[in-house]
Amino acid sequence: MAASVRMDPTSSADAGHPLAPIPYVVRSVATETPDIVTLTLNPHATKRIPPFRPGQFNMVYVYGVGESAISISGGTSDGQLIHTVQSLGKVSNALTRLTPGDTLGVRGPYGRGWPIAEAKGRDLVIVAGGLGLPPLRPVLYEIFRNREAYGRIEIIDGARTPKNLVYYDEVQGWRRRSDLRIQVTVDAAGRDWYGDVGVVTTRIPDARFEPERTTAFICGPEIMLKLTAQALAARKVPADSIFISMERNMKCAIGLCGHCQFQSSFVCRDGPVFSYAAAQPLLNVKEV
Amino acid sequence: MKGEGEHKLSREIASHPFFHGMTREFVHTVAAEAVERSFVADDMIAVEGTEADILYLVLEGKVALELGAADRPPITVQTVGSGEIVGWSWLVPPHRWRFSIRALKPTRLVAIDGGIMRRTLHAHPDWGFQFMVRFMPVLAERLENTRIQLLDIYGR
Numbered sequence: 001m002a003a004s005v006r007m008d009p010t011s012s013a014d015a016g017h018p019l020a021p022i023p024y025v026v027r028s029v030a031t032e033t034p035d036i037v038t039l040t041l042n043p044h045a046t047k048r049i050p051p052f053r054p055g056q057f058n059m060v061y062v063y064g065v066g067e068s069a070i071s072i073s074g075g076t077s078d079g080q081l082i083h084t085v086q087s088l089g090k091v092s093n094a095l096t097r098l099t100p101g102d103t104l105g106v107r108g109p110y111g112r113g114w115p116i117a118e119a120k121g122r123d124l125v126i127v128a129g130g131l132g133l134p135p136l137r138p139v140l141y142e143i144f145r146n147r148e149a150y151g152r153i154e155i156i157d158g159a160r161t162p163k164n165l166v167y168y169d170e171v172q173g174w175r176r177r178s179d180l181r182i183q184v185t186v187d188a189a190g191r192d193w194y195g196d197v198g199v200v201t202t203r204i205p206d207a208r209f210e211p212e213r214t215t216a217f218i219c220g221p222e223i224m225l226k227l228t229a230q231a232l233a234a235r236k237v238p239a240d241s242i243f244i245s246m247e248r249n250m251k252c253a254i255g256l257c258g259h260c261q262f263q264s265s266f267v268c269r270d271g272p273v274f275s276y277a278a279a280q281p282l283l284n285v286k287e288v
Numbered sequence: 289m290k291g292e293g294e295h296k297l298s299r300e301i302a303s304h305p306f307f308h309g310m311t312r313e314f315v316h317t318v319a320a321e322a323v324e325r326s327f328v329a330d331d332m333i334a335v336e337g338t339e340a341d342i343l344y345l346v347l348e349g350k351v352a353l354e355l356g357a358a359d360r361p362p363i364t365v366q367t368v369g370s371g372e373i374v375g376w377s378w379l380v381p382p383h384r385w386r387f388s389i390r391a392l393k394p395t396r397l398v399a400i401d402g403g404i405m406r407r408t409l410h411a412h413p414d415w416g417f418q419f420m421v422r423f424m425p426v427l428a429e430r431l432e433n434t435r436i437q438l439l440d441i442y443g444r
Binding site (some may be wrong): 089129130156158159164187189190191193194195197198199200201202204206220221223224227 | 329364365390440
């Protein structure tokens with residue numbers, strides 16, 4: 001645990017500044033994989049971030065370590081937040097080491113989320129790769145709350161191995177629903193795995209949807225986004241009906257610093273969700 | 289009764305996506321030498337390194353393609369389900385399975401004798417061409433999927 005975690009977060013002179021993080025307390029920590037945890041956070045006091053839309057992210061601040069953009073994986077009307085974090089760098093490593101009772105700072109929510117309302121009345125194909133499911137989780141619960149508003153729901157979740165799958169128990173619960181279809185696939189597995197083996201793109205031909213009335217949401221590493229979008233396009237899903245969540249090194253989160261520039265867009269402000277029609281020309285360009 | 293069984297098998301083969309559009313005569317020739325086989329979960333259908341003289345059509349169920357070594361447990365590198373085919377080693381010398389095949393759940397297959405297939409395709413080049421037109425895309429797709437797996441697309 002970082003020594004500064006127990007500092008008094010309410011003592012900041014900048015507490016009223018719009019970019020000042022709001023203190024939250026770690027309520028619980030669930031270990032998803034050896035390097036991925038899910039943090040459930042409660043507001044430290046009455047102040048909390050505004051309601052979020054699925055697909056948005058928060059800037060999460062570990063006091064004394066730094067700040068990192070983390071997708072919002074869930075929340076409640078009383079201000080609780082869920083963030084799933086993989087240990088990849090200094091800040092995310094510190095986040096995965098937090099324990100219940102620790103305090104951290106949150107500012108947000110930021111960015112444009114998934115166009116769920118626009119997808120009403122249509123079939124939905126939701127494809128997650130690697131740590132792609134956490135940013136899509138709020139989409140699924142929004143759909144579950146309003147299931148009759150959508151057509152067929154196809155969920156495809158891919159990971160390197162069964163040990164790298166997040167929300168495993170939760171996904172098993174979704175599998176029991178009769179009003180959606182879930183395909184879980186891994187790149188390699190041992191004999192204790194009776195599910196599919198193959199990259200996520202191999203499951204697209206088997207997905208059931210009507211291409212002309214389908215909206216697709218894809219989240220994962222950029223190469224996976226590209227290949228999955230291509231596989232959906234091969235099944236005649238229009239490029240402007242495919243949406244991808246881009247990942248860049250976000251710092252300010254309000255479109256000022258330029259760290260997350262994506263040609264003429266800023267991922268933090270104009271994304272992270274983009275239509276494939278808009279992003280496609282840039283996905284093959286180096287260092288955009 | 290054999291006639292009825294052959295007729296049923298002909299229908300199963302003709303309705304399998306791989307054989308879709310093949311001539312009735314070719315399907316009947318294949319069906320005459322084919323048998324249906326059923327397996328339960330964890331049954332070994334083929335073992336890596338052993339003689340491979342069968343083309344399998346998956347009618348129902350799912351199988352795992354496994355690679356193993358003496359110093360590690362077998363690893364599943366691909367799963368194949370209904371409507372797909374398994375086995376190309378019967379076509380490529382030395383006709384030994386390059387991987388093991390294990391049933392992952394109750395699985396029904398059509399087993400087609402590879403030696404007879406080779407002779408039939410050799411004797412009827414038009415059928416051979418039609419067969420290869422269907423066979424090559426399967427191999428190409430699996431090669432492409434293997435290349436994507438090599439990219440480690442879930443890595444950062």
